[in-house]
Amino acid sequence: MNCNEAGMLVAKYADGEVDSLQGRSIEQHLRGCAACAAKHQDLLALRAQIGAEVPYFTATPELRERVRALLANAQDTARARPRPKRDRWGWLTGGFVAGCAATLLAWGAKLVKQVQRNNCRGYFCNGRHRSDVVVS
Numbered sequence: 001m002n003c004n005e006a007g008m009l010v011a012k013y014a015d016g017e018v019d020s021l022q023g024r025s026i027e028q029h030l031r032g033c034a035a036c037a038a039k040h041q042d043l044l045a046l047r048a049q050i051g052a053e054v055p056y057f058t059a060t061p062e063l064r065e066r067v068r069a070l071l072a073n074a075q076d077t078a079r080a081r082p083r084p085k086r087d088r089w090g091w092l093t094g095g096f097v098a099g100c101a102a103t104l105l106a107w108g109a110k111l112v113k114q115v116q117r118n119n120c121r122g123y124f125c126n127g128r129h130r131s132d133v134v135v136s
């Protein structure tokens with residue numbers, strides 16, 4: 001592991017958010033790299049300072065019960081209202097129809113250009129003289 005890779009993971013490592021394999025790799029890198037080890041120590045010191053200076057508030061039992069009741073109510077409401085099956089594919093149907101319409105418009109524009117080109121070719125194709133040629 002190099003300093004660029006470790007630099008992105010040192011903060012996660014300090015917070016305990018890396019898996020054991022990444023943790024071992026970072027530990028090994030910190031043993032051999034003074035700059036990254038200093039960064040890690042700074043993060044640990046900052047974390048300790050924040051923990052010491054910022055008050056920690058615990059939720060009151062009444063607040064905990066209100067939150068639990070709201071969560072239970074939200075889960076019951078979500079279970080009671082299953083989504084209709086037709087809504088699951090509505091976005092796909094709309095996209096399919098829009099794609100077909102765009103394709104038809106493109107083909108139509110190409111067909112109109114081709115008809116115009118064929119008619120002009122038949123009208124002006126005879127050198128300097130105009131001659132009407134029926135194109136079928």
